[in-house]
Amino acid sequence: MDTKNFKVNSENSLVEWIGRKVTGAHNGTIEVKEGNFNFENNILSSGKFVINTRSVKILDIDDSETNAQFASHLASDDFFNSEQFPDAVFEIKHTEPGENNFYHVTGDLTIKGITHSLETTLQIVKTDNVAILDGKIVIDRTKFNIKFRSSNLFSNLGDTLIYNNFDLNVHLAADAQ
Numbered sequence: 001m002d003t004k005n006f007k008v009n010s011e012n013s014l015v016e017w018i019g020r021k022v023t024g025a026h027n028g029t030i031e032v033k034e035g036n037f038n039f040e041n042n043i044l045s046s047g048k049f050v051i052n053t054r055s056v057k058i059l060d061i062d063d064s065e066t067n068a069q070f071a072s073h074l075a076s077d078d079f080f081n082s083e084q085f086p087d088a089v090f091e092i093k094h095t096e097p098g099e100n101n102f103y104h105v106t107g108d109l110t111i112k113g114i115t116h117s118l119e120t121t122l123q124i125v126k127t128d129n130v131a132i133l134d135g136k137i138v139i140d141r142t143k144f145n146i147k148f149r150s151s152n153l154f155s156n157l158g159d160t161l162i163y164n165n166f167d168l169n170v171h172l173a174a175d176a177q
Helices: 064-075
Strands: 003-008 014-021 024-030 032-040 043-052 087-097 102-111 114-126 130-140 162-176
Touching: 032 130, 032 162, 102 130
Parallel strands: none
Antiparallel strands: 003 032, 003 162, 014 024, 014 162, 032 043, 043 087, 087 102, 102 114, 114 130, 130 162
């Protein structure tokens, strides 16, 4: 069996996030701390990546004071509690290869020390030296104790409601080891 390991290059990797509310959306980036992927006979078999919740940036708010206030709120216990839980982790547990370098993936996502299994589709293009992973992970934030202005938990929020699902658009570049 031919096994090949790839290590995520943090400088060439990035996660973009999008959170939606009744009156619009916010978006930004999160730094990738580390990660790795393993291939057996050229098929993805496992992997893991870690993002730094302390690195959340907001791209759609230009006013520096408002941006800093929002970033501070996202780092608070209302959202990611970044002081206590600086890392969020996605670990691939099962893969099913499809066509055109797509994989149906089941993995464990851990945010704020809470782990839930989820399914997603990832595209991985691999050469002998580099693997590029792209995918969208849709997360129900309430499963990870991120309840601020959720319709599941509060009523009469009107236009202050924040939708429960948010998206992580993942782009990871990994080098062969």
